Amino acid sequence: MSVQLVSAVLLFGVFGLMAIGVPLSYAAGALAVLVSYIQFGPNAVAIAHKTVYGLATEYVLISVPMFVLMASLLERSSLARDLYDCLNSVFGRLRGGVAIITLLISVILAAISGIIGGEIVLLGLVALPQMLRLKYDPKLAIGTVCAGGSLGTMIPPSIVLIVYGLAADVSVQRLFMASVVPGLMLAGFYLVYVVARCQLDPKAAPAPSPESISRLDRDKLVRGVLPAVALIVTVFGCIYGGVTSVTEAAGIAVALTILIIALRGEFSVRLLQEALVQTLRACGIILWVTFGAAVLISVYNLSGGQTFVTELIRGLDISPFVTVLLMMAIFVFLGCFMDWIGILLLCIPIFVPIIITLGYDPVWFGILFSVTMQVSFLSPPFGPAAFYLKSVAPPEISLQTIFASLWPFMLIQLFALALLLLFPGIALWLPSVIL
Numbered sequence: 001m002s003v004q005l006v007s008a009v010l011l012f013g014v015f016g017l018m019a020i021g022v023p024l025s026y027a028a029g030a031l032a033v034l035v036s037y038i039q040f041g042p043n044a045v046a047i048a049h050k051t052v053y054g055l056a057t058e059y060v061l062i063s064v065p066m067f068v069l070m071a072s073l074l075e076r077s078s079l080a081r082d083l084y085d086c087l088n089s090v091f092g093r094l095r096g097g098v099a100i101i102t103l104l105i106s107v108i109l110a111a112i113s114g115i116i117g118g119e120i121v122l123l124g125l126v127a128l129p130q131m132l133r134l135k136y137d138p139k140l141a142i143g144t145v146c147a148g149g150s151l152g153t154m155i156p157p158s159i160v161l162i163v164y165g166l167a168a169d170v171s172v173q174r175l176f177m178a179s180v181v182p183g184l185m186l187a188g189f190y191l192v193y194v195v196a197r198c199q200l201d202p203k204a205a206p207a208p209s210p211e212s213i214s215r216l217d218r219d220k221l222v223r224g225v226l227p228a229v230a231l232i233v234t235v236f237g238c239i240y241g242g243v244t245s246v247t248e249a250a251g252i253a254v255a256l257t258i259l260i261i262a263l264r265g266e267f268s269v270r271l272l273q274e275a276l277v278q279t280l281r282a283c284g285i286i287l288w289v290t291f292g293a294a295v296l297i298s299v300y301n302l303s304g305g306q307t308f309v310t311e312l313i314r315g316l317d318i319s320p321f322v323t324v325l326l327m328m329a330i331f332v333f334l335g336c337f338m339d340w341i342g343i344l345l346l347c348i349p350i351f352v353p354i355i356i357t358l359g360y361d362p363v364w365f366g367i368l369f370s371v372t373m374q375v376s377f378l379s380p381p382f383g384p385a386a387f388y389l390k391s392v393a394p395p396e397i398s399l400q401t402i403f404a405s406l407w408p409f410m411l412i413q414l415f416a417l418a419l420l421l422l423f424p425g426i427a428l429w430l431p432s433v434i435l
Contacts, residue, residue, distance in 0.1 A: 003304040006035060010300055014346075024342045025285075029292035032299045039303055047302065048295045055294055056287075058166055059247055065283045066250030067157050070231075070257045071113030072275035072282075077261050079227055080105065080122045086224030096198030096205040098134060099144045102127040103194065106148030107187050110155040111232045112253075120149030120385055124392040137204040138397065139405035140197060146385040146402070147190055147409035150377040153340070153370050154183035157235055160373055162246065163290070163344055164366045168352040171363075172246050173239060177431040178363050179370060185426065186374070186416045193412060227260045240434065286341055293345030301349070309350050310357070320358040321421075324365075327351050328372055328417065335376020339384070343376070344369070364420075367427040371417045378406040378413070 017027035087101040123145045131141035153160040156176035165172035198205040238249035261267045334343045377385040386402040
């Protein structure tokens with residue numbers, strides 16, 4: 001088959017199989033094996049074995065289940081509730097204080113776990129009922145929880161950036177450093193929007209009731225703040241201080257999480273078992289999609305796909321910057337229908353060589369990708385953040401209401417993406433200073 005026919009078969013084949021309910025991992029893997037058999041004969045099926053083995057033996061990949069396990073353990077402890085109570089004693093007297101606290105907790109949880117599902121569920125259980133009880137605008141409350149809970153893809157240790165580093169052959173440590181400023185910038189934009197909205201629209205948030213806010217004391221600091229600070233300092237200190245690799249830092253963080261939960265008197269065999277089962281399920285999905293998509297891309301590149309796509313883009317006679325914009329548009333479009341890992345594994349191995357050829361830094365491109373995934377987490381009809389929140393939201397809050405609440409935060413994300421496109425130094429400054 002010609003490379004054009006292979007491109008059409010793989011592209012329409014994947015979307016066609018997904019349309020009839022076949023998971024992406026099986027759709028990509030089956031098409032890859034079929035095309036390799038037709039193109040190169042039965043011996044080419046060994047491509048699948050080699051690709052899967054190469055990925056399975058990547059040392060940095062071990063950090064993914066470690067960070068997922070840490071998030072699963074934290075999700076089952078009451079640390080988030082204690083952290084919420086502590087911050088409420090400080091910010092609860094401000095108009096919109098609960099929404100501000102929700103965003104601050106989002107940043108802290110993102111810096112601990114690196115995934116979005118657990119964060120949104122936690123915030124949906126802890127913060128959303130509180131805001132609804134205090135008569136916050138439901139759309140503001142919903143948008144704050146979903147947007148804040150999605151920050152795990154931007155703020156290290158981000159699972160998205162770890163997998164991107166593997167797919168693009170880029171240093172995960174540099175990606176983590178590059179994501180700090182953009183992640184905090186995006187969180188800051190959310191915070192400015194929430195504060196401005198609450199000040200300009202008194203109906204968006206109620207006037208605070210200082211007498212109902214308890215004072216900050218040592219017990220709240222010890223139970224709420226110190227454990228979170230210990231985890232963040234451990235993860236960031238080990239990685240950025242050059243003490244350990246990302247994988248080893250993840251293992252240390254899991255051990256410290258178990259120790260903290262045990263000291264809080266919350267550890268049990270059942271809690272550990274439930275966290276391990278959730279980790280196995282989450283990582284099983286990630287690994288199968290990784291294997292299937294990686295095999296498909298290997299077969300496609302072996303068929304001349306990388307050269308074909310590169311020449312096709314160059315043949316458009318557009319500037320390098322417009323090329324990057326086109327790639328961002330593709331990410332946003334695919335994000336409406338696919339999970340982030342499928343988009344990453346199908347597009348990044350093809351796009352990153354083009355980005356390097358155009359003279360751009362793949363680390364900067366990785367940060368752009370993570371921001372577009374922020375948009376995809378909120379955008380309908382796929383929008384996983386909305387479905388995570390719906391699973392714990394009150395019955396009267398419909399999925400339509402959730403999606404209708406997210407558009408201001410999506411505009412903020414697109415604004416942050418525009419700034420990163422125009423000023424790459426926002427992402428590349430910190431790595432250039434430290435490394």
